[in-house]
Amino acid sequence: MSKKVFAINAGSSSLKFSIYEVPSEEVISSGLIERIGLADSLVTIKYDGNKFEDKLDIADHEIAINYLLEKLNELDIIADYDEIAGSGHRIVAGGEHFKSSALLGEEEIQKVEDLAEFAPLHNPAEAKVIRAFQKLLPGKPTVGVFDTSFHTTMPEKAYLYSVPYKYYEDYQARRYGAHGTSHKYVAQRAAELEGKNIEDLKIITCHVGNGGSITAVDGGKSVDTSMGFTPLAGITMGTRSGDVDPSLLQYIMKKENIDIDQMINILNKESGLLGLSGVSSDMRDVEEAANGGNERAKVAIEIYYDRVKKYIGQYLAVLGGADVIVFTAGVGENSITFRQGVLEGMEWAGIELDKEANQTRDEAKISTASSKVAVYTIPTDEELMIVRDTVALGNI
Ligand code: ADP
Secondary structure (H helix, E strand, O other): OOEEEEEEEEOOOOEEEEEEEEOOOEEEEEEEEEOOOOOOEEEEEEEOOEEEEEEEOOOOHHHHHHHHHHHHHHOOOOOOHHHEEEEEEEEOOOOOOOOOOEEOOHHHHHHHHHHHHHOOOOHHHHHHHHHHHHHHOOOOOEEEEEOOHHHHHOOHHHHOOOOOOHHHHHHOOOOOOOOHHHHHHHHHHHHHHHOOOHHHOEEEEEEEOOOEEEEEEEOOEEEEEOOOOOOOOOOOOOOOOOOOOHHHHHHHHHHHOOOHHHHHHHHHHOOHHHHHHOOOOOHHHHHHHHHOOOHHHHHHHHHHHHHHHHHHHHHHHHHOOOOEEEEEHHHHHHOHHHHHHHHOOOHHHOOOEOOOOOOOOOOEEOEOOOOOOEEEEOOOOHHHHHHHHHHHHOOO
């Protein structure tokens, strides 16, 4: 019987899944359930070149998974539940506790719930999904893969904020970072493509999608990353501001007569490319508007390039130079002009983009032969990482 492993990415009202056959690592199905807990939940299941869609009310995550398993069986994607060898779950906040992926027993699930303060929309939903899998598929291993684990190797000087130390001691207020699974995957892949041992490389990974973060990877370990206590910090993003002076918040809040929750919501949902351009949070729309002469869209894009370039500069300083720079995620993989805009004028640092080679959306080396720093674009694959960790920890 073939073995199948789920990679699950659950949010507060959505659940994305991929099903892998192992050991071949072939994706046999993937899909999405949206609007969980709301009326008219939407289900999409892709398999074998087909697409199944349904609209019905799904009240919670357990019902969603029950429904999904039944549907997968009906569609003959999973002939028998015994084929399911385990499930891997993306978990947003692992705090200081989860330094690597973990097999999830009751104690670990409780820990995921305890960390809800660090990811209020995500961790509780993820814990519910894990419990549902354990209930519906008893005895099958469930593994947690944490966005933060890869960054737990950061030194104190990178993760502490310059605020009274007691806030760290009392409340674990510190930088945690995010997108760790993606940064780890593309760093490892870049080392493979370079034909070198990752222990011998200094790599700067740029994960730029709707959300985005830049990471300094030294010898395979994250030593600094642009996201902070939450994913609001760092570079300009689709709707998130990235770094701002905290005093600006107080100033705007007084002027607009809004409270801190409203202000943080504006920084999360109404800022970034969207707030600057007034056009969209989607880079394709902003690029189109800029090409059509929209001045604010042009400025938004300039700022986007600028913030990423500055983080690359910081990490060149932190690492003492870099051997490799990698671009990944929606914008990093697909926007040719973005990569060019970010790296323009960095030849002084030994970074030479090959403009011809850069005309790609696939995995490729995009630096010149004479460039001291190798530059790659590498499609990220967080699901594959989740499945690999599940197979390893679940003894599948
Ligand atoms: P998420 O962070 O939600 O996973 P993605 O990694 O899918 O997001 O990235 C979404 C972003 O990628 C959007 O801003 C989208 O415009 C951008 N993107 C996708 N394709 C292109 C393209 N061809 N050119 C420019 N930007 C693109």
